[in-house]
Amino acid sequence: MTAVDHQAFATGLASRRAGKPVVVPHVVGGQERFDGDLITREDPSKPSVTVSGCHDATEDLVRLAVDTSRAAQREWAQVPLPERIEHVRRAIDHVAGAVDDWALRVALEIGKTHGAARAEGLEVLDILRCYTEYAARPGAFEDERSADPTGFANDSVLRPYGVFGVITPFNFPIVQAAGPTVAALLAGNGVVVKTSHQGPWSGHGVLEMCAAMDLPVGLVNIVHGADEPGRALAASDVDGISFTGSVAVGRTIMRSFTDGPYARPVIAEMGGKNPVVVTDTADLEAAADGIVFSAFDLAGQKCSALSRVLVTPGAHDRLVELVAERARRVVVADPAAADAFAGPVVTTEALARFxxxxxxxxxxxxxxxxxxxxxxxxYFVRPAIVSSVPADHELSTTEHFLPFLTISRVPSFAEALRAANATPMGLTAGIYTGDLEEARTFLHGIEAGCVDVNVPGHATTGWWPGPQTFGGWKASGSTGTHTLGKWYWQQFARQQARKLPAELADLLAH
Structure with a gap:
């Protein structure tokens, strides 16, 4: 990022802060709506400044959004996959042109620094490119037809479920709405997006992205608000839910979606309590670099963030020194500052909890x-590093979602691996070691969906569409299939095996 780029970003922040708040509408069936009480959003870097707002969607409006999407989905489901891919691809140019505007929104509503804020749009751009490329591969949506000796034709296809609800978190307000929306559309579904009330203006960018796709009117609808609209969406008759958020809420949704006449899919990413193991043979300078970045990027407010270090005795004291020294140099500041590494925590509640x-x-x-x-x-705080805390202490095992890191001395590598797995969550994990056998054992034994070994800049973070998929095991994920990869979008469809007379199959194919 050049100084000129950042100066334009800082100027844009100042201009937006001096202007009127942007109050985004619900959009249902192509019509703007303002149902529900107004919720305003302050700038966490300057809480006296209101930067955006939305209305708390009513239950009736949420139901209308689902019904409207269902009606439009019947048309969309008949569109052949190659044409659906082309519609989705039309958003690529729009997103490329929106990156800097979206960065301003995310910086103002969430407090992300320049690079992290721009990454929202850049990641959406790569999601569009990757998912459409994956969907266009031969066999991605249907098997080749085969004939059996009795004269019947057999094939297997993926069919859409209907309408998916997408419930998004504050920390990645655009990416976590865009990814499942793109996947659901490619699979032939309609979508109702419920944004985070802490980033409604940012989340609204996904509706703007979909508008560039020239989709049937009402296929994608967006509602805003706090918790109640999300509950209403989960309680509606949607055919599936994509949820990103806490384990407790995700599991509640999963339980409710097994009730009724049949179970419905819940594609959930539900956080993590992410460890890194550091052994006596590790390069401690590289380990400290990776630990500080992964623990305190975005002020620790991301599900992949490192929050606990498990270190063997010979490396413990020196590692604590190195991590504490690097953490003291972390620049916590307004995103307008060119040297800001981390911005504020997101709310006064997060500040008090810290x-x-x-x-x-x-x-x-x-x-x-x-x-x-x-x-x-x-809402700015200095990163906190707590050492001498036992690995099984509540401070070390609870997901805090804050710039808070524990460092625990463990007697051996084997005990470190045991402690790393002693949690119901399993999202990301890392190790720094100079011992090949320790690295091999870690890879075979760690219970996490995303794993780093001796990565200097990222102890537990750094996932991106295409090069590195992202997803969790155990309570961190509901499906075992990652986002950002070639199998993700297929979860939004269900398989149908078909057998019919060969001559009839030939007629239907034309």
């Missing part, structure tokens, strides 16, 4: 490095 767990760490007699408030009006 203060509580840091205080609990000190009260527990553990060693705390950092953890102070940063002077100013925004």
């Amino acid at each position: 203060d509580r767990i840091v205080a609990a760490s000190r009260d527990g007699g553990f060693t705390v490095h950092g953890g102070e408030r940063v002077d100013g009006d925004g």
